[in-house]
Amino acid sequence: MVVVKNICCIGAGYVGGPTCAVIAYKCHDIKVTIVDINPERIAAWNSSKLPIYEPGLDEIVFERRGKNLFFSTDVDATIQEADLIFVSVNTPTKKTGLGAGMAADLAYIESATRRIAEVATSPKIVVEKSTVPCRTAQSMRTILEANSTNEIHFDILSNPEFLAEGTAIKDLLSPDRVLIGALQTKEGLAAQEALVNVYTNWVPKERVITTNLWSSELTKLAANALLAQRISSINALSAICEATGADVDEVAYACGLDSRLGPKFLKASVGFGGSCFQKDILNLVYLSHQLNLPEVADYWKQVVTMNEYQKKRFVRTIISTLFNTITNKKIAVLGFAFKKDTGDTRESAAITLIKDFIDERAQVAIYDPKVSSEQIFMDLCEPGVVDTRKQVEKQIQICSSAYEAAKDADAVVIVTEWDEFRDDQLDYERIYKNMHKPAFLFDGRLLVDAAKLRKIGFKVNVIGKNELA
Ligand code: NAD
Numbered sequence: 001m002v003v004v005k006n007i008c009c010i011g012a013g014y015v016g017g018p019t020c021a022v023i024a025y026k027c028h029d030i031k032v033t034i035v036d037i038n039p040e041r042i043a044a045w046n047s048s049k050l051p052i053y054e055p056g057l058d059e060i061v062f063e064r065r066g067k068n069l070f071f072s073t074d075v076d077a078t079i080q081e082a083d084l085i086f087v088s089v090n091t092p093t094k095k096t097g098l099g100a101g102m103a104a105d106l107a108y109i110e111s112a113t114r115r116i117a118e119v120a121t122s123p124k125i126v127v128e129k130s131t132v133p134c135r136t137a138q139s140m141r142t143i144l145e146a147n148s149t150n151e152i153h154f155d156i157l158s159n160p161e162f163l164a165e166g167t168a169i170k171d172l173l174s175p176d177r178v179l180i181g182a183l184q185t186k187e188g189l190a191a192q193e194a195l196v197n198v199y200t201n202w203v204p205k206e207r208v209i210t211t212n213l214w215s216s217e218l219t220k221l222a223a224n225a226l227l228a229q230r231i232s233s234i235n236a237l238s239a240i241c242e243a244t245g246a247d248v249d250e251v252a253y254a255c256g257l258d259s260r261l262g263p264k265f266l267k268a269s270v271g272f273g274g275s276c277f278q279k280d281i282l283n284l285v286y287l288s289h290q291l292n293l294p295e296v297a298d299y300w301k302q303v304v305t306m307n308e309y310q311k312k313r314f315v316r317t318i319i320s321t322l323f324n325t326i327t328n329k330k331i332a333v334l335g336f337a338f339k340k341d342t343g344d345t346r347e348s349a350a351i352t353l354i355k356d357f358i359d360e361r362a363q364v365a366i367y368d369p370k371v372s373s374e375q376i377f378m379d380l381c382e383p384g385v386v387d388t389r390k391q392v393e394k395q396i397q398i399c400s401s402a403y404e405a406a407k408d409a410d411a412v413v414i415v416t417e418w419d420e421f422r423d424d425q426l427d428y429e430r431i432y433k434n435m436h437k438p439a440f441l442f443d444g445r446l447l448v449d450a451a452k453l454r455k456i457g458f459k460v461n462v463i464g465k466n467e468l469a
Helices: 016-026 037-044 055-065 075-081 107-119 137-148 170-175 187-198 212-242 248-256 276-290 295-321 348-358 373-380 386-395 403-404 428-433 450-456
Strands: 006-010 029-037 069-072 086-087 124-128 154-158 178-181 210-211 329-335 365-366 396-398 411-413 439-442 458-462
Touching: 006 016, 006 075, 006 107, 006 411, 016 029, 016 055, 016 069, 016 086, 016 170, 029 075, 037 086, 037 212, 055 170, 069 075, 075 107, 086 107, 086 212, 124 137, 124 187, 137 154, 137 212, 137 329, 154 187, 154 212, 170 295, 170 428, 178 187, 178 212, 178 248, 210 212, 212 248, 212 276, 212 295, 276 295, 295 348, 295 458, 329 348, 329 403, 348 373, 348 386, 365 403, 373 386, 373 396, 386 396, 403 428, 428 450, 450 458
Parallel strands: 006 029, 006 086, 029 069, 086 124, 124 154, 178 210, 329 365, 329 411, 365 396, 411 439, 439 458
Antiparallel strands: 154 178
């Protein structure tokens, strides 16, 4: 039986960092080293201010760092001493070339795999942790076997990560399931068992699912596509609610009571964001096209199309409500992260909304408790275009509180569902007093009690509830 004693994780990002920190926290006899080619990121992991915000992460890292948890830029040495290597690098959607805007960019996966093949001097279990198109493990295997100069045996496993940002530590400590796919060979199954034994240090055995490699790879794409599909479905219904007087919260609640459906992921909103949902669905779309299944591709593509429509629909509602123009009006945007309890802004709905507000020549004041000004500028400016930055700087103001953002604003727009924007936490009377009148509030997250805010004097519009007073 293979016993894992030394783990290397390539990629110290939102997945590699928390995942391997939790392994170190739960398995004191395993040495875990997380490596990255980005020295600033590693320096931050080794500092008192970690590079990502995730509730509960600091405590775990600070407890194990320097004992059995290490962060390093020395990729080669760490690969050499490990017996199991997680590949947890980014797999973004390709920006240019064939498949641009749809296919996954696998350049980082390939480069990490080649590095392993070149420097390994002993057998390794290589684990795909990144989300990848189905059958990527086959390419990794070919690279490993062809490039190893040392006749080393490599096993390859797929172990996709299901954590959600904002609840990553909770999800990792108590996962719904851990999925491990392997080739159905004697060696493959032995490697699978070795990784199962790592997880069962804290995850109940019945929650560690073993499958073949390809089922495991496809499950990650399928799970994200199904989750996003529910959001797009309820968002599509929110448009019908607004046109008919139905209340999307009531519809979702009543539907969710059906035990076949369940209540989760039925919350209407301005649209999903994050680095995964759109990317993984587009992966599935691309894969379907490659497999000559155009109808299947069209089916999944609609989930993304609906999401884009929802964001644009919200912008159109805001403009039409503000008397068909937002030129020179001040819009306060509460929240920039793609969801609460994370500082991650990748594919955040806020970016689309604010870019549209800028195009409509509005003044936009932004407040988010966890996103830095620099990040906001990076997300709103086209890279390398100086004029965009100048224009953006003229039209946006980054604020240090919701009160500052809303001062003299014509409208407040809730984009991220941070608890501090709830009506029992934020002093909406104070906000109302300092706004231009009529004072509009647009709730893109169904976060506030509209009736309560109407009593204060706000004109309130909530997605999926056509009650504009
Ligand atoms: P990330 O961009 O935060 O981190 C990836 C890291 O890999 C970066 O720091 C990058 O510098 C590093 N890297 C790239 N190539 C490298 C190399 N050759 N050697 C060493 N380091 C290298 O990405 P993430 O959010 O952690 O996502 C990683 C993977 O996990 C992606 O495939 C993603 O789809 C998947 N995933 C993400 C989430 C999530 O919530 N973020 C959830 C589940 C799965």
